Amino acid sequence: MHGRLAQWLKFLKTPVPVAPLITFRIIFGLLMAFSTLRFWWLGWIEDHFINTHFTFKYFGFEWVQLLPPEAMYALHGLMFIGAIGITLGLYYRWSALLFFLTFTYVELVDLTYYLNHYYFVSLVSLLLIVVPANCYFSLDVYFNPKIQSQQVPRWAIDIFKWQIGIVYIFAGIAKINTDWLIHALPLKIWLPPHSSLPLIGPVFNWEATAYLFSWFALFYDLFIVFFLVWKPTRLLAYLSVVLFHCLTGLLFPIGIFPLVMIGGTWIFFPESFHQKLLDKASNLFKRATFVPHKREDNQKVAVVKTPKYIAWILSIYFLIQLLLPWRYLLYPGNLFWTEEGYRYSWRVMLVEKAGTATFYVKDSRSGREGVVNNREFLREQQERLMAYQPDMILQFAHFLAEHYEREGVYQPQVRAEVYVTMNGRPSNLLIDPEVNLAAIKDSWRHKEWIIIAGREF
Amino acid sequence: MPIKEVSFFHLFGFFVIVCCSVSCTNDDQPVIPDFDRSAMLENYANNLIMPAYEQLFTKTQDLKNTWELFLAAPDLTGLENTQDAWEAAYLAWQAANAYNFGPAEEVGLNKSLVEEIGVFPVDAAGIENYLSQGATDLNNADRDTRGFLAIEYLLFRSTNDVLLNELQATDRQNYLTAIIDHLNDKLEAVVNAWPAFKNEFIENNGTSVGTSTSVLYNEFIRSYETIKNFKVGLPAGKQAGQTGPEPDLVESRYAHISLQTLKAHLQTIDAIYYGKGLNGEGIGLHEYLQNVVGGPELITSLEIQWANVQAALANVPTDRNFFELVEEEDASISALHTELQKHTRFFKSDMSSLLGLAITFSSNDGD
Structure with a gap:
C-alpha cells in the first residue's frame, strides 16, 4: 500500500514539458483581465458595491467589509494588474497572489453575487500561485534566464485537470435527480423564452428539446473529462466542449464562463500542440531572448523541485474539494429546497x-x-x-x-x-x-x- | 472495429436514443403552444399604453384650458371647473402611471415620468417657498414641489372661498401656470414619442433584461408595490418602525379622492394582467401564463387571491373620507393591506419564475 503511494507520488513528480501550463496561464490571465474590464465597463462595480446599504456575509468571513467606492475601484484596478502579470509571467507569483486576493476579496464582500464560476476562478488562481507557470515564455524568464525550465513536475499541470474534472463531474452528479431527468425541469421553463431567437428559436418550444438538453448535459458533465483525457476521443470531446459552452453561453446569462471552459480545457491537449502554439507566438515577438532555449536543450535544464509542504497542502486541498459537495448528506430534507450545503459544490444552473x-x-x-x-x-x-x-x-x-x-x-x-x-x-x-x-x-x-x-x- | 470508433460516437448515439425514447412519448408535440410575445406587446402598445397616454394628455390639456379661463376671469365656477379638470386628469394618470418606460424613462437630467409628475406626498412648504420667490423656471431637483400633486395642493388646499381669494395673487397664478405647463410638456413629449417607439417595443420580443416584456413586467410589479407600500401601507402605519397611522401621507391629501385613485390604479393593474384595453380583453400576461409550464395552476391560485383583493377594496366604505379611515385605523384598510400583501408573491416571484423574466432592470451574470 505504502509502495503504491510512493509510486503515485513519484509519478506525479515526473518531469513533463511545461507548455500546456504556459498556455493555460496565458489564456486564464487574458480572460481574467478581460473579465475585470467587462465588469467595470458594464457598470457592475457601481451596481454591486456603491450606495449599497447592506451586504450579505459569507459564514466565517463576516470581517470582509464593503470598502468605499474609490477602494472598490482600486481593488478592481489591482485585480486587472494581477491578471496582466499572470498573462505576461511578470513577477508571476506575486501577480497570481495579487489576483487571487483581490478577486476573492471582491467575491467575499457580498454573498449575493456568489457564482460557481467565480468560486472556480478563485480556486484556479489559488492553484496558480503554487505552480511555477513563469518558468517558460514569460517576462520573468526574460529578465532572469536562470529560472527557465522547459519541464515541470507532472502535478503542476495535472492539478488543473483535476480541478476541471471536479467541476464537471460534480455538476453531472448533481443532475441525477427526478426533476432534471424525468421532468426535464427546469429546462422546460428556461428554454421556451428563447423561442424568439432567429433560426433555432422555435425548437425551444418543443418538449423534446428540453429532454435532449437535460440528458445531453448530464452525459456531457459526467464523462467529458474522460473523453478529453483519452487521446482517441479528445478532438471530438473538445468539439462538444465548444458546442456545449457556446450553446449555454447563448441561452443563459453566464458571462465569460463559457470562454473560461473553452480555453481552460486546452490543458488536456498534448504538449506538442501547446509547443506549436508557443513557437508561433514567439515568432510573432521575434525576440530570441524571450524564449532563450530551443526545445532540444531542455534535457539540461533542471526541473523545478517539489517541496514537501506543497504536496501536503495540495492533498488537503483536493480532499476538501472531493468532500465538500457531499456535505449536504448531513442535512435532512431536499437539498434544492433547503439549500443547506448547496454552495461550493458545482451545482450549476440546476433549479x-x-x-x-x-x-x-x-x-x-x-x-x-x-x-x-x-x-x-x-x-x-x-x-x-x-x-x-x-x-x-x-x-x-x-x-x-x-x-x-x-x-x-x-x-x-x-x-x-x-x-x-x-x-x-x-x-x-x-x-x-x-x-x-x-x-x-x-x-x-x-x-x-x-x-x-x-x-x- | 477499432476502439477509437466504438467510443465517443457510440456513446453519443446511445444517449441521443435515450433522450428520444424518453421524449418521443409525446411525439415532439410542443409542450407549449408557440406563444407570440410580439402579439402581446402589440396589444399592450395599441390598446393599453398609447390610448392611456393619449387620453391622459387630453385631460391635462383640458386642465390647462380651464385654468387659463379662470385666469382670464377668476370666479368660483372657474375654480370649480379647474378642480374638476384636475380630478379627471389625475384619474386618467392612474391608467398610465404603470408605463414608466420607453419614452417615459429617465434620460440625462430628466427623471422618469412618474418621478417628474407623480411624486407624493408633496412638500407644501417648498411649494410656498418657490412660488413666493417667483421660481417659475422649476430649475431645481425638488420634484415634490411640482407635478400633479403640487397642482392639487394649490387648487384644493383650503375652502373654495379662501382659494378663490388667494388664487388672485400673481405669484400663485404664475407658479400654477408653470407647473401645469410643465405637466403638459412632459406628457406631450411622451405621447409624441410613442408612435415612433412602438415598433421597437413590439420587435424587442425576447425575455432577457431590457426586453419589452421584461421592462413592462417589472414596471407592472413596481406599480403594484407602489399601491401596496405607499398608497395603503405607509399612510395606514403598516410599515415596520411606524408607531401609528400617518394620514398626511395619503395620495390625494387635499382633494380627497384617494380611494378613487386607488381603485383606478388597481383597475390598471387588472387591465395589464388581463391585457384589457380598448377592444376588451386581448393578449396579456394572463394569456402568456396559460402557455407556460405551471401556468394554469398559478392562474387558479392567483385569481382566487385577486378576487380577495377586489373584495377587500369593495369593502372600504365609499361614504367616508379615506384620510379619516386611515386616521382611525379602520379595519377595512388593514384588511385591504393584508390582501394586497398576500397577493404579492403571485405577481412577483411566481410569475417571474414561470415566465423566465428577471425581476431586475440591470444586467447580471448567473450560473
Missing part, C-alpha cells in the same frame, strides 16, 4: 427558484407589528437571491432587528413569510412564519425553522 419574502418587525412592548419594504435596504438582485436562501433570510432579519432597534422599536422581533416556487410548482412556505428570526444564531447545524415536511420533491 428554477424564486421567492417573495415579507418581513414583519414587532415591537416587544407595544406589540405593534409592521411590514418591511425590502427595497429600502436591498438592491433588486440582493432581494431576489435572499428571498429563497434561508441563511440570507436570517442575516437580513438580524440586520432589520438592529436597524429598527436603533429606530426606536423596543426589542424588535422579526419574522418572515417566505413563499418560494421551485421548478414551476405552486409556491410554498419556506420557513416557519412564526419564528422570531432575531433570536436565532446562524451555524453549520440544520436550521430547524425551515419547513421540510410534506414536500413532494
Whole structure:
C-alpha cells in the first residue's frame, strides 16, 4: 500500500514539458483581465458595491467589509494588474497572489453575487500561485534566464485537470435527480423564452428539446473529462466542449464562463500542440531572448523541485474539494429546497427558484407589528437571491432587528413569510412564519425553522 | 472495429436514443403552444399604453384650458371647473402611471415620468417657498414641489372661498401656470414619442433584461408595490418602525379622492394582467401564463387571491373620507393591506419564475 503511494507520488513528480501550463496561464490571465474590464465597463462595480446599504456575509468571513467606492475601484484596478502579470509571467507569483486576493476579496464582500464560476476562478488562481507557470515564455524568464525550465513536475499541470474534472463531474452528479431527468425541469421553463431567437428559436418550444438538453448535459458533465483525457476521443470531446459552452453561453446569462471552459480545457491537449502554439507566438515577438532555449536543450535544464509542504497542502486541498459537495448528506430534507450545503459544490444552473419574502418587525412592548419594504435596504438582485436562501433570510432579519432597534422599536422581533416556487410548482412556505428570526444564531447545524415536511420533491 | 470508433460516437448515439425514447412519448408535440410575445406587446402598445397616454394628455390639456379661463376671469365656477379638470386628469394618470418606460424613462437630467409628475406626498412648504420667490423656471431637483400633486395642493388646499381669494395673487397664478405647463410638456413629449417607439417595443420580443416584456413586467410589479407600500401601507402605519397611522401621507391629501385613485390604479393593474384595453380583453400576461409550464395552476391560485383583493377594496366604505379611515385605523384598510400583501408573491416571484423574466432592470451574470 505504502509502495503504491510512493509510486503515485513519484509519478506525479515526473518531469513533463511545461507548455500546456504556459498556455493555460496565458489564456486564464487574458480572460481574467478581460473579465475585470467587462465588469467595470458594464457598470457592475457601481451596481454591486456603491450606495449599497447592506451586504450579505459569507459564514466565517463576516470581517470582509464593503470598502468605499474609490477602494472598490482600486481593488478592481489591482485585480486587472494581477491578471496582466499572470498573462505576461511578470513577477508571476506575486501577480497570481495579487489576483487571487483581490478577486476573492471582491467575491467575499457580498454573498449575493456568489457564482460557481467565480468560486472556480478563485480556486484556479489559488492553484496558480503554487505552480511555477513563469518558468517558460514569460517576462520573468526574460529578465532572469536562470529560472527557465522547459519541464515541470507532472502535478503542476495535472492539478488543473483535476480541478476541471471536479467541476464537471460534480455538476453531472448533481443532475441525477427526478426533476432534471424525468421532468426535464427546469429546462422546460428556461428554454421556451428563447423561442424568439432567429433560426433555432422555435425548437425551444418543443418538449423534446428540453429532454435532449437535460440528458445531453448530464452525459456531457459526467464523462467529458474522460473523453478529453483519452487521446482517441479528445478532438471530438473538445468539439462538444465548444458546442456545449457556446450553446449555454447563448441561452443563459453566464458571462465569460463559457470562454473560461473553452480555453481552460486546452490543458488536456498534448504538449506538442501547446509547443506549436508557443513557437508561433514567439515568432510573432521575434525576440530570441524571450524564449532563450530551443526545445532540444531542455534535457539540461533542471526541473523545478517539489517541496514537501506543497504536496501536503495540495492533498488537503483536493480532499476538501472531493468532500465538500457531499456535505449536504448531513442535512435532512431536499437539498434544492433547503439549500443547506448547496454552495461550493458545482451545482450549476440546476433549479428554477424564486421567492417573495415579507418581513414583519414587532415591537416587544407595544406589540405593534409592521411590514418591511425590502427595497429600502436591498438592491433588486440582493432581494431576489435572499428571498429563497434561508441563511440570507436570517442575516437580513438580524440586520432589520438592529436597524429598527436603533429606530426606536423596543426589542424588535422579526419574522418572515417566505413563499418560494421551485421548478414551476405552486409556491410554498419556506420557513416557519412564526419564528422570531432575531433570536436565532446562524451555524453549520440544520436550521430547524425551515419547513421540510410534506414536500413532494 | 477499432476502439477509437466504438467510443465517443457510440456513446453519443446511445444517449441521443435515450433522450428520444424518453421524449418521443409525446411525439415532439410542443409542450407549449408557440406563444407570440410580439402579439402581446402589440396589444399592450395599441390598446393599453398609447390610448392611456393619449387620453391622459387630453385631460391635462383640458386642465390647462380651464385654468387659463379662470385666469382670464377668476370666479368660483372657474375654480370649480379647474378642480374638476384636475380630478379627471389625475384619474386618467392612474391608467398610465404603470408605463414608466420607453419614452417615459429617465434620460440625462430628466427623471422618469412618474418621478417628474407623480411624486407624493408633496412638500407644501417648498411649494410656498418657490412660488413666493417667483421660481417659475422649476430649475431645481425638488420634484415634490411640482407635478400633479403640487397642482392639487394649490387648487384644493383650503375652502373654495379662501382659494378663490388667494388664487388672485400673481405669484400663485404664475407658479400654477408653470407647473401645469410643465405637466403638459412632459406628457406631450411622451405621447409624441410613442408612435415612433412602438415598433421597437413590439420587435424587442425576447425575455432577457431590457426586453419589452421584461421592462413592462417589472414596471407592472413596481406599480403594484407602489399601491401596496405607499398608497395603503405607509399612510395606514403598516410599515415596520411606524408607531401609528400617518394620514398626511395619503395620495390625494387635499382633494380627497384617494380611494378613487386607488381603485383606478388597481383597475390598471387588472387591465395589464388581463391585457384589457380598448377592444376588451386581448393578449396579456394572463394569456402568456396559460402557455407556460405551471401556468394554469398559478392562474387558479392567483385569481382566487385577486378576487380577495377586489373584495377587500369593495369593502372600504365609499361614504367616508379615506384620510379619516386611515386616521382611525379602520379595519377595512388593514384588511385591504393584508390582501394586497398576500397577493404579492403571485405577481412577483411566481410569475417571474414561470415566465423566465428577471425581476431586475440591470444586467447580471448567473450560473
